[in-house]
Amino acid sequence: MKIAFFSTQPYDRQYFDKYNQNHQLVYFDVSLQPDTAELASGSDAICVFVNDQVNATVVHKLERLGIKLLLLRCAGFNNVDIAAANAAGIKTARVPEYSPYAVAEHTVALILTLNRKTHKAYNRVRDGNFSLVNLLGFDLHGKTVGVVGMGKIGQCFAKNMLGFGCRILAFDLIANPELENADLKFVPLDELFSNSDIISLHCPLNEKTKHLVNKESIKTMKTGVMIVNTGRGALIDTSAVIEGLKSGHIGNLALDVYEQEDKLFFRDLSADIISDDQIMRLMSFPNVLITAHQAFFTDEALTKIAQVTFQNIADYEAGRLGPTLVQ
Ligand code: NAI
Numbered sequence: 001m002k003i004a005f006f007s008t009q010p011y012d013r014q015y016f017d018k019y020n021q022n023h024q025l026v027y028f029d030v031s032l033q034p035d036t037a038e039l040a041s042g043s044d045a046i047c048v049f050v051n052d053q054v055n056a057t058v059v060h061k062l063e064r065l066g067i068k069l070l071l072l073r074c075a076g077f078n079n080v081d082i083a084a085a086n087a088a089g090i091k092t093a094r095v096p097e098y099s100p101y102a103v104a105e106h107t108v109a110l111i112l113t114l115n116r117k118t119h120k121a122y123n124r125v126r127d128g129n130f131s132l133v134n135l136l137g138f139d140l141h142g143k144t145v146g147v148v149g150m151g152k153i154g155q156c157f158a159k160n161m162l163g164f165g166c167r168i169l170a171f172d173l174i175a176n177p178e179l180e181n182a183d184l185k186f187v188p189l190d191e192l193f194s195n196s197d198i199i200s201l202h203c204p205l206n207e208k209t210k211h212l213v214n215k216e217s218i219k220t221m222k223t224g225v226m227i228v229n230t231g232r233g234a235l236i237d238t239s240a241v242i243e244g245l246k247s248g249h250i251g252n253l254a255l256d257v258y259e260q261e262d263k264l265f266f267r268d269l270s271a272d273i274i275s276d277d278q279i280m281r282l283m284s285f286p287n288v289l290i291t292a293h294q295a296f297f298t299d300e301a302l303t304k305i306a307q308v309t310f311q312n313i314a315d316y317e318a319g320r321l322g323p324t325l326v327q
Contacts, residue, residue, distance in 0.1 A: 004043040006032040006052050019306040037061035045069035051262035054080040063088035069316050073305050077326050078205040092326040093312035097152050099301035104156035106295035107230045110254035114289045141165035146196030149203030169196055193217055198226040205232035215240040224251035230295045233259035238278050245285050253288045256295045265292040
């Protein structure tokens with residue numbers, strides 16, 4: 001099978017080439033958009049990542065090019081118009097789980113860095129500045145952590161935080177009593193928002209979860225709350241968190257995802273003028289930490305992404321795409 005890969009980075013090529021057995025892989029740096037879809041001409045399938053746009057316009061172009069299979073090398077599929085793909089007879093398969101540990105551990109890394117300011121301490125000490133002024137953090141032990149979305153990543157993250165001696169307030173569409181214990185309780189979302197010292201988002205992005213963190217919900221949170229988003233950028237209304245940070249209501253904000261990330265992330269823009277004023281404003285706060293969608297980025301995760309994607313191709317060819325099929 002000939003597969004056109006969009007938005008590829010050197011590490012994608014390394015892992016896909018390593019596990020490829022008999023397919024023709026064509027790599028493009030550019031993302032999939034209406035004006036780049038033509039690059040898939042002559043391919044049987046395409047492989048895309050989180051910021052490729054597979055909207056109805058793109059789907060119609062892919063249909064005309066004869067694309068039969070859409071391979072997502074990620075878990076989330078909020079960037080794909082699944083109804084349009086189904087109508088066009090294009091099957092969509094994803095990698096539902098590559099390493100929940102990778103994302104959960106990065107979430108912990110963000111919390112520890114932001115709280116104990118090790119990123120600032122590192123630079124300070126290298127500069128011969130051994131002062132502790134403005135490096136004050138808080139104990140995680142005894143704090144209440146709200147976990148929104150108790151799927152694979154949310155559960156791993158909750159376990160990690162229980163290890164620090166935190167209390168977990170969890171919210172999911174359906175509570176799972178089997179996960180409850182003395183330190184982990186399922187509660188309604190408003191209760192989670194109003195009682196958590198740290199709120200971490202691990203639910204998918206959809207119409208119901210878009211801007212879950214907004215002007216109104218921020219008002220119900222504790223003053224000084226730490227908000228962490230490693231889910232999807234649009235779970236948060238960026239303008240509202242900027243206001244929350246300016247007023248001091250939000251004490252700390254850590255982001256691995258950002259609403260407008262498709263124009264920024266996975267590129268070196270260090271010599272460019274960045275026109276996105278919101279991210280520049282966010283980066284100006286001393287209590288905001290941003291990483292560029294790297295929570296998944298471990299050797300284990302990249303290995304699994306390549307292996308499951310090739311398995312998806314084999315299953316498609318054998319007419320037995322199963323749980324990885326998105327419908
Ligand atoms: P999952 O499907 O195992 O868990 C998602 C959970 O969210 C489910 O339990 C589901 O019931 C729950 N949920 C759905 N709607 C909800 C709502 N309205 N409110 C609260 N909970 C809701 O998915 P997994 O693997 O845990 O991933 C979660 C999300 O993390 C993905 O959808 C993706 O957007 C994001 N992600 C981010 C990565 C990164 O590198 N930053 C990497 C991988 C995933």
